[in-house]
Amino acid sequence: MPHKPPTQEELERRKIVGINLETVTNVTATDFPGNYPGEDHSWDIEKFRQGFNVEIHQNDPYEASFSLIGCDASIANAFRRIMIADVPTLAIDQVFIYNNKSVIQDEVLASRLGLIPFTGGREGLRDFLKWRPKDGEPKDYDTVGLELNVKCEHNPDAGPNETDPTKLYKHAHVYAKDIVFHPQGRQVEYFSGENAIRPVNPDILIAKLRPGQEIDVKMHMIKGVGSNHAKFSPVATASYRILPVIQITxxxxxxxxxxxxxxxxxxxxxxxxxxxxxxxxxxxxxxxxxxxxxxxxxxxxxxxxxxxxxxxxxxxxKVKLGRKRDHFIFLVESTGQIESEAIFLESVQHLKAKAKNLEKQLVNMVR
Structure with missing residues (x-):
């Protein structure tokens, strides 16, 4: 008896993970060779192109939401992991503390400074700045210099009955906006005016000071990736979920x-x-x-x-619940240095580079 090809309705049903009151069914993918007798489920690039689609739901500089439709969970998860760990950004890596009279310990202050997200001219961040060698001397094309020099003093104009520390004292609060960028060499060409290196949020609180206390530090920013330290991750959140399915029967x-x-x-x-x-x-x-x-x-x-x-x-x-196995809804929240849309596009380039590298390794292995 000849095998009847599955209907489109049957193919869609196979993609649905069943959500029941106390169980979850059909959790394993079945679209692989040999699972259904008489059906050819070998991977084909043309078939993949026809079924793959990207839908944009939200595209803001700091937050983007989109759907990847028609791909496997391994591909979706690869994009998520690359966005978190492999897309490079600029962050404070070295902190030289000359004076720290605040109540915050030196190592905690250095950590807080490292976690402040910065932004600047996209061309300079992407093309001009290079990776800094581990033991190399700082250069204008691999290191950005910053300085924080703040001293708390009494405010002579404060009223006699004033109790607000921010009015009683000058620089009672130290914010990210107090960090000063000092361009070196060719950095002036790429990071000046609106493109200057600056905190994404100028009102991030670094420390609180009282008269007689001061902070004097210099900092070096370098390129890095999230797999080395979370401060280099370009995203606050990069997650996905499978599209829910609700059928009123x-x-x-x-x-x-x-x-x-x-x-x-x-x-x-x-x-x-x-x-x-x-x-x-x-x-x-x-x-x-x-x-x-x-x-x-x-x-x-x-x-x-x-x-x-x-x-x-x-x-x-009267109702059936499920999830569509090949429909992934992504939410990407940028820390501000790279726009959320660009983060995903860069993750695509990274995945392509990884695939080409793997191909070379396989060719060399066969040889």
Whole structure:
């Protein structure tokens, strides 16, 4: 008997991870050679191109959300790990403390300074600045110099009854904006004016001082990657989740529809009135319910898959929950040095470079 090729509906069903009241089913991918007799599931680049898609949901400088559709979890996770650990940024690496009379210990102060995200001209950060050798002398093309020199003093203009330290004293609070950038050599060409090296957020609090206390430090910034230290990571968060799937298999009407909507985060389930045509359609389940509210799925991507609806008897056999195995919703939050969209694009270049390097190693191994 000849094998019948699977329908598109069957192929889509195989991609859904079943979310039940107490179990999760169909968690293992099945689209590989030999799993289904008579079906060819060998990987093909043209087939992958046809099924792969990228959808942009949000594209702000500090936050981006997008979907990768039609790829394996290993690929999605590779992008996530590269964005966190392999995309290079600039951060304070060496702190030379000449005077620190604050209550913060030297090593803690150095750590706080290292975690402050900085930004600057994109061309200079990406193209001009190079990797600094471990034991090499600082050069203008691999090291950026910064200085923090702040001394707390009494404010002679403060009122006699003033109790606010920020008004009683000058420089009672030391902020990231107090860090001064000193360009060296050709750095002036790339980091001047709007492109100058500066903190992403100038109001990051570094320390609190009182009269007689001061901080005098010099700092060197270099290029690094998150796999060496978290301060070099370009993202605050880079995560993904699998697209939730909500299927209403039987009509949910009236008060049940309102209760059903409350089982999900706001905006996931909407309420629509049963139309006259639906009420007349035999076997639809809407007969005689014209004008009543019915539950409809509006935005399944907002769902957190809490399974709350499965805990109520009135919804039994009326809804199926799942997750689409090949649809990944990414959220990328940039620390500010590199725009969130550019972080993902750079991760693509890094993955391509890694693949080419692996190809060379395999060729050499065969030889």
């Amino acid at each position: 039987q009509p949910i009407l009236g008060r049940d529809a309102e209760k059903f909507a409350k089982c999900f985060p706001a905006g996931v389930i909407g309420l629509e009135k049963v139309t006259k045509a639906e009420a007349k359609q035999k076997g639809s389940g809407y007969e005689g319910h014209e004008g009543e509210p019915k539950a409809v799925v509006v935005a399944p991507e907002r769902d957190t898959v809490s399974r709350e609806c499965l805990r109520h008897a009135e919804f039994k056999d």
